[in-house]
Every structure is written in structure tokens, then in C-alpha cells.
Amino acid sequence: MPSAESTPRTLYDKVFQAHIVDEKLDGTILLYIDRHLVHEVTSPQAFEGLENAGRQVRRPDCTLATTDHNVPTTSRKTLKDIGSFIKEDDSRTQCVTLEENVKKFGITYFGLSDKRQGIVHVIGPEQGFTLPGTTVVCGDSHTSTHGAFGALAFGIGTSEVEHVLATQCLITKRSKNMRVQVDGELAPGVSSKDVILHVIGQIGTAGGTGAVIEFCGSVIRSLSMEARMSICNMSIEAGARAGMVAPDDITFEYLKGRPLAPKYGSDEWNKAVAYWKSLASDADAKYDIDVFIDGKDIIPTVTWGTSPEDVVPITGVVPDPETFATEGKKAAGRRMIEYMGLVPGTKMEDIEVDKVFIGSCTNSRIEDLRAAAQVVKGKKIAANIKRALIVPGSGLVKDQAEAEGLDKIFQEAGFEWREAGCSMCLGMNPDILSPKERCASTSNRNFEGRQGAQGRTHLMSPVMAAAAAIVGKLADVRKLTEYKSSPHVEAAVVPETTIAAGSAKAHADESIEDDDVQKDRLTDQPQDSFPQVNTSLPKATAAGLPKFTSLKGIAAPMEKENIDTDAIIPKQFLKTIKRTGLGSALFYEMRFNPDGSENPNFVLNREPYRSAKIIVCTGANFGCGSSREHAPWALNDFGVKSVIAPSFADIFFNNSFKNGMLPIPLKDQAALERVHAEAVAGREIEIDLPNQLIKDAQGNTLCEFEVEEFRKHCLVNGLDDIGLTMQMEDKIAEYEARMSQQTPWLDGRAYLKRKGQGGKLVAKAVPVPKTNRGEEKKEPLEW
Numbered sequence: 001m002p003s004a005e006s007t008p009r010t011l012y013d014k015v016f017q018a019h020i021v022d023e024k025l026d027g028t029i030l031l032y033i034d035r036h037l038v039h040e041v042t043s044p045q046a047f048e049g050l051e052n053a054g055r056q057v058r059r060p061d062c063t064l065a066t067t068d069h070n071v072p073t074t075s076r077k078t079l080k081d082i083g084s085f086i087k088e089d090d091s092r093t094q095c096v097t098l099e100e101n102v103k104k105f106g107i108t109y110f111g112l113s114d115k116r117q118g119i120v121h122v123i124g125p126e127q128g129f130t131l132p133g134t135t136v137v138c139g140d141s142h143t144s145t146h147g148a149f150g151a152l153a154f155g156i157g158t159s160e161v162e163h164v165l166a167t168q169c170l171i172t173k174r175s176k177n178m179r180v181q182v183d184g185e186l187a188p189g190v191s192s193k194d195v196i197l198h199v200i201g202q203i204g205t206a207g208g209t210g211a212v213i214e215f216c217g218s219v220i221r222s223l224s225m226e227a228r229m230s231i232c233n234m235s236i237e238a239g240a241r242a243g244m245v246a247p248d249d250i251t252f253e254y255l256k257g258r259p260l261a262p263k264y265g266s267d268e269w270n271k272a273v274a275y276w277k278s279l280a281s282d283a284d285a286k287y288d289i290d291v292f293i294d295g296k297d298i299i300p301t302v303t304w305g306t307s308p309e310d311v312v313p314i315t316g317v318v319p320d321p322e323t324f325a326t327e328g329k330k331a332a333g334r335r336m337i338e339y340m341g342l343v344p345g346t347k348m349e350d351i352e353v354d355k356v357f358i359g360s361c362t363n364s365r366i367e368d369l370r371a372a373a374q375v376v377k378g379k380k381i382a383a384n385i386k387r388a389l390i391v392p393g394s395g396l397v398k399d400q401a402e403a404e405g406l407d408k409i410f411q412e413a414g415f416e417w418r419e420a421g422c423s424m425c426l427g428m429n430p431d432i433l434s435p436k437e438r439c440a441s442t443s444n445r446n447f448e449g450r451q452g453a454q455g456r457t458h459l460m461s462p463v464m465a466a467a468a469a470i471v472g473k474l475a476d477v478r479k480l481t482e483y484k485s486s487p488h489v490e491a492a493v494v495p496e497t498t499i500a501a502g503s504a505k506a507h508a509d510e511s512i513e514d515d516d517v518q519k520d521r522l523t524d525q526p527q528d529s530f531p532q533v534n535t536s537l538p539k540a541t542a543a544g545l546p547k548f549t550s551l552k553g554i555a556a557p558m559e560k561e562n563i564d565t566d567a568i569i570p571k572q573f574l575k576t577i578k579r580t581g582l583g584s585a586l587f588y589e590m591r592f593n594p595d596g597s598e599n600p601n602f603v604l605n606r607e608p609y610r611s612a613k614i615i616v617c618t619g620a621n622f623g624c625g626s627s628r629e630h631a632p633w634a635l636n637d638f639g640v641k642s643v644i645a646p647s648f649a650d651i652f653f654n655n656s657f658k659n660g661m662l663p664i665p666l667k668d669q670a671a672l673e674r675v676h677a678e679a680v681a682g683r684e685i686e687i688d689l690p691n692q693l694i695k696d697a698q699g700n701t702l703c704e705f706e707v708e709e710f711r712k713h714c715l716v717n718g719l720d721d722i723g724l725t726m727q728m729e730d731k732i733a734e735y736e737a738r739m740s741q742q743t744p745w746l747d748g749r750a751y752l753k754r755k756g757q758g759g760k761l762v763a764k765a766v767p768v769p770k771t772n773r774g775e776e777k778k779e780p781l782e783w
């Protein structure tokens with residue numbers, strides 16, 4: 001048996017190991033976080049918790065905030081401040097709240113008048129905030145994007161955002177190692193988006209559950225950083241905790257000259273590159289799961305259903321659910337076909353499209369826009385296309401595209417050229433689909449209602465979306481354009497304006513009318529008029545959580561696979577700055593008809609399930625998709641304190657515990673069926689946490705269940721884990737001081753000047769006289 005030192009390790013093992021502050025015998029780990037990105041949707045409750053407990057942000061120098069989800073993407077030429085710019089009340093409140101919080105807690109913030117504003121997963125890499133070998137978190141599932149740099153980057157819920165703000169650490173466990181190796185070459189017209197859609201089609205949306213995927217192989221190595229980011233971005237749609245690519249020369253080339261990366265050519269840069277090179281997986285490292293894909297099997301891919309795994313090649317047809325393997329899959333397929341308004345057997349290329357969206361954290365970078373422009377150049381969008389939007393991922397991407405004349409190419413073809421933001425990816429802002437509209441979209445989720453209530457989304461690459469706009473139907477881009485080479489394999493170029501950091505004026509766009517906001521009326525506004533149920537249950541408070549020992553109550557049966565958090569709580573309800581009051585909107589689209597009346601067929605609208613305290617779901621991968629902690633908050637507020645299912649998505653699983661709730665993964669099919677049968681019969685069941693048993697109403701044991709010791713301890717004792725972590729202050733400070741020596745390029749200067757208790761420097765003896773850019777400090781960044 002080789003010693004721990006000589007055991008071959010994966011990229012994930014190495015980065016994870018380097019961030020362990022403390023490890024308990026049961027494998028519970030306190031992990032140090034180098035980079036924390038913050039946006040307006042998932043942070044208000046975290047800052048509120050911090051304030052209520054009288055806590056500070058531990059490392060403002062490692063925290064970067066922006067507004068992206070709620071912001072309109074119309075011209076900012078009249079922008080005075082965010083409060084007057086955003087018309088919709090709840091969106092405005094979230095953005096203004098973030099601005100207040102960043103001021104209060106001294107965090108660097110890129111607001112709407114700053115060219116560096118944009119989608120959080122675009123701006124991190126663009127600024128060099130994301131670096132190889134770091135741990136990166138954000139209250140957002142697509143934090144996986146940053147793994148393209150060989151960072152361990154993952155989404156967290158709001159309670160964990162608060163935990164990181166307060167302690168710069170997270171409590172976690174090791175994930176499994178999974179390798180997805182894509183070898184060979186991609187054919188012209190096939191891009192990294194097709195690669196990831198194809199992979200998800202192969203492994204399914206739960207394929208990566210509990211694992212960190214390392215993408216490797218000759219195809220991945222040949223991709224630019226931007227293309228790698230698109231792949232890692234959608235690791236979350238493959239169910240993985242994170243996606244990673246080993247840093248290499250393409251990575252280092254991309255980082256040269258980025259404002260927050262070590263200064264190119266300096267000793268620090270050389271030291272950093274040497275370290276980054278050492279992170280690649282050892283040749284004989286072991287993976288728990290291996291997937292091999294041949295690049296030549298991938299052709300331009302689109303989705304047909306309402307889960308990212310429902311993919312077909314563009315040359316294919318709409319599948320027939322009656323041919324699916326199980327009754328469950330057939331039923332789910334029928335619902336998708338109906339929701340998507342499709343007929344089995346229809347050629348994908350015959351499906352007409354109403355709107356086209358090129359944007360989102362998957363595909364809104366300069367290379368995406370260049371590739372799409374190449375398809376569009378000299379052509380016009382089809383007459384049936386109602387709107388085609390190009391939404392750059394950041395103000396700097398927009399500037400770069402304009403410098404290259406891409407805006408003109410798009411506008412001449414009939415596209416709208418917008419300002420940066422999440423836009424129509426999830427429609428928390430005015431860019432949405434109307435009911436039944438069909439969209440060719442470069443985003444990452446095609447869930448029901450994702451782009452607007454009853455909207456129909458087909459996911460695809462930027463060149464495929466551009467082709468759909470020109471043809472007016474889903475289209476095979478290879479028929480439109482002669483490719484000399486695949487657009488995605490060009491080496492990354494650092495655009496001039498990307499390097500030019502610094503606050504800038506709002507950028508005007510003459511071509512967009514301000515009244516677009518009016519045009520884009522939100523049709524699916526939150527409604528607060530539904531009755532609250534089960535509000536008598538105890539709520540979490542900053543002082544600690546209600547204790548969970550035994551739970552007895554009605555269990556509502558569900559049978560669906562892949563119940564995503566968008567379905568548990570749709571986007572329009574994420575605009576709250578509170579944790580409470582969401583019970584009335586739980587499963588909104590399934591629970592209520594479009595006119596607001598109850599859907600009598602939905603389980604929670606039937607007796608005795610209106611007062612359910614437990615959900616028993618026979619479908620796997622419960623809680624997949626977005627990291628929104630609003631999902632457990634909504635369940636909790638409704639009165640549901642425990643969900644039993646064959647498996648859970650990682651972030652939802654974590655978020656539930658943080659709210660004193662107990663998700664129970666029950667893999668034993670027979671046991672699950674016994675519990676489900678009680679639920680179907682409308683009888684109470686009892687969850688006995690100390691003894692790890694599920695019992696029927698008479699107290700007879702139905703089955704045992706597993707739960708991690710540390711999580712059980714916290715639940716049974718109602719422990720606030722921020723308080724627990726803060727008791728580890730000595731270890732955290734010791735870790736920080738050590739890392740300031742070893743990786744000084746990760747510290748902002750403000751940190752080095754900061755005094756700890758007794759007036760001692762928190763991290764001394766670190767000779768970093770200048771910022772990482774080698775310049776004197778400039779506001780607002782303290783680097």
C-alpha cells in the first residue's frame with residue numbers, strides 16, 4: 001500500500017487537499033475558500049444573518065459582487081442609479097439591497113455603471129479573480145464554470161454564502177472522482193456546447209451526482225478557455241458537484257494580463273505557473289467513474305424536452321415516449337411532448353422557432369459572439385422570428401464585440417444588441433418568453449417555465465442558435481456555413497478592452513429603445529394571495545435551528561424523476577429578500593392553473609396531503625438544477641420538513657440540512673415502496689432520527705436509513721454551523737498565514753494590512769508591496 005504522499009492523486013484531490021483547514025474522523029472537512037462571488041439573488045438573507053449575529057465579512061479582499069439576474073438589458077444611457085433604473089419593485093429591492101450590503105461590509109462591487117459588470121461567471125474569469133488551484137464558490141449553481149481553470153468551483157446555498165462570508169470556510173465532505181474523456185477531433189460546426197449536451201445525453205442529469213468531473217482528452221485539450229468554461233458550466237446539468245479541466249498553456253495564456261492575476265513575467269507569476277502546472281492529475285490516478293466519448297460521434301445537438309438530458313442530434317426526430325423503457329419515463333415523456341407542443345416523429349429541423357436568445361453564463365463570451373456573427377454575417381433573420389437577442393456576458397465583452405464590429409453584423413441581420421446580464425436565461429428580468437413561445441437558446445436549462453411561464457426552450461450552441469434565427473426553424477448550422485475550422489478551437493485571445501479594468505461610464509446603445517422594458521411585461525409576477533399552510537411549525541432563526549429528533553405526519557407521494565428546484569419554486573419567487581413566506585408558491589406551476597386556481601390533480605391540493613410534513617418521491621435526483629435555497633425554504637414554509645427519495649442533487653441536499661430539514665436518500669427500492677405505499681394510503685409515517693428508522697403510524701419499522709454523523713448531530717441539537725466553525729478560529733488563522741506565504745497572489749492588499757486581535761497583523765511577513773497588477777492600489781479594488 002503506497003503512503004498517502006505517494007498515492008497518485010487527481011486534479012480534484014490535489015486542489016481539495018490543499019484547502020483542508022481541519023478534518024474530523026468521520027471525514028467532515030473544513031475547507032478554505034479562496035474566492036467568493038456574490039450576486040443579488042442569493043445574498044440578501046446571508047447578509048441579514050450576518051448582521052443579526054453581529055458578524056463581519058472575514059475576507060472582503062476575496063469577495064467580488066455584481067448584479068446580474070434582475071437587471072434589465074436595455075440601454076443604460078439614461079442610467080442614474082440602479083434604484084431608478086429598475087422598474088420592477090422586487091428586482092429593484094434585491095439590487096438596491098446588494099448595493100447597501102457591499103457598502104456596509106466593504107466588498108468590491110461592479111455596478112451597472114461599471115463596464116466590468118456582467119454575469120457573475122463571466123466576470124470572475126475575465127478579471128483574473130478566478131485562478132487555477134483555487135476554491136471558488138458563489139450562491140449559484142453555475143459556479144462550476146470556473147472549474148475550467150483547474151479551480152474547484154461549486155455552487156452553494158444562501159446559508160453557505162453566509163457561512164463563507166463569516167468564516168471564509170465551508171463544512172463539506174470529499175466527492176467522488178469522475179473522468180469524462182473526450183478524444184479525437186470535433187467536426188466543423190460542432191462546438192463545446194454540443195460536447196456537453198452530448199455528454200449529458202449519455203450520462204443523464206444525475207450521472208455526476210456526488211462527483212467532481214474532470215474533463216480531459218484531446219478534444220478538451222484543444223479547446224480554448226471560453227469553450228472549456230461552457231463545458232464546466234453545464235457540469236451542474238450533469239448532476240456533478242463541479243467540473244474541472246487541468247490548467248495548461250492555454251489557461252496561462254488566457255490569464256496573462258488579467259487585472260487580478262499575478263503580474264505576467266513577475267516572480268510571483270512564475271511561481272504561480274509552476275504551482276499550477278503541478279496540479280494536473282497524476283498519470284495513474286484512480287477515478288470512481290470513467291466515461292469515454294469519441295469526438296467524431298458528436299454532431300450539433302439540441303434538446304427536445306424539458307430536462308437538459310433530453311437531447312437529439314439536429315438530424316434526428318422528436319422521440320416517441322411510447323418507446324421509452326419504463327412506465328415512469330413514458331409518462332414523463334408524454335408530459336414533456338405536450339408541454340413542448342411537439343409531435344413525435346417530427347424532424348427537428350422542421351420545428352419553427354419564435355425567439356432566439358444568444359447569451360447566458362454558458363455562451364455569452366466574445367468567442368461565442370464571434371462564432372454566431374460568422375453565421376449571421378450578411379444574412380437576415382427569418383420573418384417568423386419575433387425577437388432575436390444578443391446579450392453579451394459583461395460590459396467588457398460588449399465593448400470588445402463592438403470594437404470588432406460584431407454589433408453591426410447582428411443588428412444588420414435584425415438582432416437586438418443588449419446590455420450585459422442573465423437576461424432570458426431565466427427571466428427574472430424583463431426578457432422573457434410569452435406562454436407557448438418557442439426559443440432557440442444558448443442557455444443551460446430547458447425546465448418548464450424557465451424562460452417565462454409556459455415558454456418552450458431548446459438548448460443549443462451559439463452557431464446553432466444563430467442558424468435557427470436565419471432559417472426560422474431549428475437548423476443544422478453545417479448547411480449554412482462553410483467552416484474552414486471549428487470556431488471553438490482557436491486559442492484564446494485576451495481582448496484589449498478586457499484588460500483595461502477601471503470604472504467606466506455607462507455605455508450607451510442608441511439602437512435600443514428605453515420602452516423595451518414596457519414591451520417586456522412580466523406575465524408571471526409573484527402573487528401573495530394564496531393561503532399559508534402549516535405556518536405553526538418552528539422557523540430557523542439566527543440564534544440556531546429548531547431541533548429535529550422525530551417527525552410524525554402525513555407524507556405526500558410523488559413519482560417524478562428529476563424534480564428540479566425551478567419546479568419547486570419558480571424564478572419569480574426568488575425576488576424576496578426574506579427566507580419566509582414562500583410556502584404559498586411551493587410547486588407553483590404544478591399546483592396552480594394559469595388562472596391562479598388550484599390544480600385539483602396535484603397531490604398537495606388533495607386531502608390529507610394539504611398538511612403533509614414529508615414528501616416521498618420514487619423518482620431519482622430530487623432537487624436538481626439551480627442552487628436556490630428558496631426550494632427548501634418553500635418546502636419548510638409549507639410545513640414539509642423531510643423529503644425521502646432514491647437520490648438527491650448535492651446542493652439541494654446540503655441546503656436542506658442548513659434549514660433544519662432532513663432529506664433521506666433511500667436507495668433500497670423495496671423499502672422505498674413500503675414507505676411510498678403508506679403515503680399513497682394517506683397514513684402518517686414517523687421519522688425517528690436518533691434511531692435512524694422510518695416507522696408506520698402504529699410504530700412498526702418500515703426501514704432503516706443512513707445519515708452522516710455530523711449532520712445528524714447538528715440536526716438533533718439544532719446547531720448553527722457558522723458558530724461551530726467560528727470556534728475553529730485558530731486553525732483558520734493559521735491556515736491563512738501559511739497560505740499567504742505559499743500563494744501570496746491570492747491575497748488582496750487590504751488583507752495584508754488588516755490587524756487582528758491585539759493589533760497584530762493577521763498575515764505578516766508577506767512581502768507584497770504592490771497589488772497583484774504591480775500597481776498602487778486603486779479604488780474600489782483593494783488588491
Ligand SMILES: CC(C)[C@H](C(=O)O)[C@@H](O)C(=O)O
Nearest residue numbers: 041139140141142626627628
Ligand atoms: C438564482 C440562482 C440561485 C440560480 C442558480 O443557482 O442556478 C440561477 O442562476 C439559475 O440559473 O437558476
Ligand code: SF4
Nearest residue numbers: 142360361422425426
Ligand atoms: S444560468 Fe442563467 S440565470 Fe443562472 S447565472 Fe447563468 S446566466 Fe444567470
